[in-house]
Amino acid sequence: MxxxxxxxxxxxxxxxxxxxxxxxxxxxxxxxxxxxxxxxxxxxxxxxxxxxxxxxxxxxxxxxxxxxxxxxxxxxxxxxxxxxxxxxxxxxxxxxxxxxxxxxxxxxxxxxxxxxxxxxxxxxxxxxxxxxxxxxxxxxxxxxxxxxxxxxxxxxxxxxxxxxxxxxxxxxxxxxxxxxxxxxxxxxxxxxxxxxxxxxxxxxxxxxxxxxxxxxxxxxxxxPTAPDEFAAWYATLTQHPVPATILPVAKGMESQSDSATVASFHDYVRRSIRYIADERDAGAFVPRAPDLVMERSYGDCKDRAFLISALAKSLGLQVDPVLISTEPEPEFEDVHLTLYNHVICSFEHDDGTRTYFDPTNPYLSFGDLPESDIDGLALRMGPDGAERLFVESPSTDPTLDLRLSVDLDAPEASGAELTVRGTLLEMVRAIEARSTETDARNALSAVAGDLLTKIRLSGLEFVSESPRSREYRSRADLSQFVIASPTKRYLPLTPFRAIDPDVTERREDALQIRTADRPNVRLRLDVSGAWQPDSTDTTFGDARGPVWFEARAEPLAEGSVVEYSFGQRTKRFNGEDRAAYLSLADAYLGARRDVITFRSPSDE
Incomplete structure (x- = not known):
């Protein structure tokens, strides 16, 4: 297994x-x-x-x-x-x-x-x-x-x-x-x-x-239910001596810093070690010897994670294997083998911060994690002992970052620039690997359309790519997004489908709330023409907290700008975080009919 x-x-x-x-x-x-x-x-x-x-x-x-x-x-x-x-x-x-x-x-x-x-x-x-x-x-x-x-x-x-x-x-x-x-x-x-x-x-x-x-x-x-007890027991199954053949391979990837070296191990494994699971008998839980994984050029998640740990150890670096669950599990204070279904890695930098990375995922670079890992119940096993934790998101950058150029008198002919990161970038690259670039763009348009209220994107064109983001441009139809009257134009105050309305049924209990995903999206409208917005500065939640929303509109010397942002750090909400989520949900869902008003210069 x-x-x-x-x-x-x-x-x-x-x-x-x-x-x-x-x-x-x-x-x-x-x-x-x-x-x-x-x-x-x-x-x-x-x-x-x-x-x-x-x-x-x-x-x-x-x-x-x-x-x-x-x-x-x-x-x-x-x-x-x-x-x-x-x-x-x-x-x-x-x-x-x-x-x-x-x-x-x-x-x-x-x-x-x-x-x-x-x-x-x-x-x-x-x-x-x-x-x-x-x-x-x-x-x-x-x-x-x-x-x-x-x-x-x-x-x-x-x-x-x-x-x-x-x-x-x-x-x-x-x-x-x-x-x-x-x-x-x-x-x-x-x-x-x-x-x-x-x-x-x-x-x-x-x-x-x-x-x-x-x-x-x-x-x-x-x-063995205590973290250190479990880690000691698991070590009896997983410890392999670092073979001599590992060192020259690791030396060949050594870089200018420890972090860059570990990043090179991550890239080597995710690109060169094919994912194949041969899980008969003890292979269900026991990683194979790292030199055997390199020789065969294939392995599963635990084989990859322990290979990186061995590469690092050969150079005197410490990369800890981390058992993690990609699905919600009962949150015992103790640990158990069946609470985990995946293995990733952890590296501690000189300043004490940690980077968690997933060498099984072929689509994300070092420093990013697939959404399935975020908030996963995890057990880090290192020389300092075992640590039980929930893996946090490494970034709060918006997954979908959208900038539109809009004429409120012709909203159907708008232009858009898109930047995708994180889980959307993973989705795009995964679809391209399995199918075609066109299929990936169509899927991205569909996801954006599901998340945005009454904004339709079409004709996506690739612009550029970095290891952690990709940029597109496209046409955008805002004819349903902009509401027109003879002397005013209206834009929705809350343009994202980011809150499940069913959450309102959870006000009466005190149990954990868990969302299926984490909508992190930013939308900027550069509005041309003479229409002028009523200055708007609306905030629900706190950007330092678990979830927040901001909407801002202001006139400029030429035209105006409207910016929206929705951020969510976690999928698990307990205690004060739960209260913060419900408070934001009430405010956000209650503002569904609220608008940002633009006035004609002739409007008194």
């Missing part, structure tokens, strides 16, 4: 699983997980038992179930029954993951399909066993929101010398549960939980709680 590719597969599997429970209504769902620990981390076993009792006709569409296995925890003895009768063998299929890239994996999805629709009163049940290579691979468990969850039990059988704690992350607030001691160990029980309504702009719909096992024998962590 590559951290990146298997993360995508996990999402597909999760979608299959969620499609059942979230679609099902009026069922009684019971799940029990029993783990057996000894006094060492090796050979932990698990037994999983699931029962679904159908209670109404509308619940009977749920007909598919399943479980995913990897090399470290193969599934054994999978058995499925309907009303006590075992299902035929052809009701269970083994599905291997597929990828658009070359991707080989020993992982298998076991899919159980009922041969015909069940009836109210029927009971579907299945069970299986696993033996894990190490307790570190014991998964985070998900307590689903189903109508209704009759019981969810986690039994941990262990010797009296072993201590067990349940780390519970409940995204919607505390969930009733009971922790008890049994004759064989420790038990966590959730019982009779009613389904939760989905919330807009919320990352964890469909779940009551996530549970991580913290199992220890005195000072020994059987499950």
């Amino acid at each position: 590559t951290f990146k590719e298997l993360g995508q597969i996990a999402l597909v599997i999760a979608a299959l699983l969620l499609a059942g429970p979230l679609a099902a209504q009026d069922v009684a769902y019971t799940e029990r997980r029993t783990f057996v620990f000894g006094e060492s981390p090796e050979n932990v076993t698990e037994r999983a038992e699931v029962e679904v009792r159908y209670l109404s006709p509308r619940s009977t569409g749920w007909r598919e179930f399943g479980a995913f296995e990897q090399y470290f925890g193969p599934i054994q003895g999978l058995r499925a029954e309907l009303n006590g009768s075992r299902l035929r063998g052809d009701a269970i299929q083994k599905i291997r993951p597929e990828s658009a890239d070359v991707f080989l994996s020993s992982g298998t999805y076991h899919q159980i399909s009922l041969p015909e629709a069940p009836k109210p009163g029927d009971v579907m049940a299945y069970s299986y066993r696993r033996t894990y290579l190490s307790a570190a691979y014991v998964p985070i468990l998900r307590v689903p929101s189903i109508d209704r969850l009759a019981e969810y039990v986690i039994d941990v059988e262990h010797p009296s010398t072993v201590q067990v704690e349940f780390r519970i992350e409940a995204p919607r607030g505390e969930v009733p549960h009971e922790i008890s001691t049994t004759a064989r160990g420790t038990r966590l029980t959730f019982r009779d939980l009613k389904p939760l309504d989905d919330l807009p702009l919320f990352a964890h719909n469909g779940v009551h709680a996530f549970v991580m096992l913290d199992v220890r024998k005195g000072p020994l962590a059987l499950t």
Whole structure:
């Protein structure tokens, strides 16, 4: 399982699983997980038992179930029954993951399909066993929101010398549960939980709680959940000696500064090491030796990140591998292998600042990050210890920077200059690599049209490019953007589709708000002619905060200028940042009908 590719597969599997429970209504769902620990981390076993009792006709569409296995925890003895009768063998299929890239994996999805629709009163049940290579691979468990969850039990059988704690992350607030001691160990029980309504702009719909096992024998962590414990365990899997063949390659890329040298490593890897994931068995989590990656000229995200680390180390530089999630994950204070699906790099400059960079991304230069990495839950592993963090955006420059030349008497014949950066630049380059330049320009026009209110761009022409930006010019039609009357012209005060109106439904709770993206856009209108604007200076939010908007209009000696800017630093909003986002959303959405007024010189 590559951290990146298997993360995508996990999402597909999760979608299959969620499609059942979230679609099902009026069922009684019971799940029990029993783990057996000894006094060492090796050979932990698990037994999983699931029962679904159908209670109404509308619940009977749920007909598919399943479980995913990897090399470290193969599934054994999978058995499925309907009303006590075992299902035929052809009701269970083994599905291997597929990828658009070359991707080989020993992982298998076991899919159980009922041969015909069940009836109210029927009971579907299945069970299986696993033996894990190490307790570190014991998964985070998900307590689903189903109508209704009759019981969810986690039994941990262990010797009296072993201590067990349940780390519970409940995204919607505390969930009733009971922790008890049994004759064989420790038990966590959730019982009779009613389904939760989905919330807009919320990352964890469909779940009551996530549970991580913290199992220890005195000072020994059987499950390495503290950051330093996890990093030390992972190092036992990933440490390779720096081979002698690395040094001459690194020397050949050495530059005038440490930062420039690391940037050259980044460019070498992203351009010369093809992305191919061969993730059979231990290759799921263990990077290959750096000299082997160079020899083969291919590898996945972790192979690339650890190769750069080795190149740097050969010259006495420190580049830290960073495990990261490109999708929202439960925000435990502890760490776990399955919280991460990707690996990037971190370099500390002489002034103490850090650059996070992603050598897997072929379209962005050193110092930029793909949007999927921004706000990713991450674990940096360095000689100073392990640091848990969320990766911030390296830049607040607008992703779409648009400058228009406008005559308010002929707005349909305007001209535009565009600068694209960050995620839009990545999109353009990616489409060009897969398709054509024309397709990339059409996609850019469509994205700009979706973000801008009633401004249409056409006929994009390439002007110039730098490693971190690209410039175009185009025609622009503002005939729907400019509202005309005999003596006045009006422009919208809030011209960006940057706030999801559904966020207004989130005023009553205090839970995290998470947006799908971060609209960072600037729009400047150079207005020619005699029309003069009412001076406007509107600000929502604070440019030093998590989100802000500014609109300004002023007359000049010749013509006038109107500038708009929307900025968003993060996709995660908690506490004061959440209050700031909601405050801006109220102001911004409330100003949708407000305008900037231009007056005729003859208008008294």
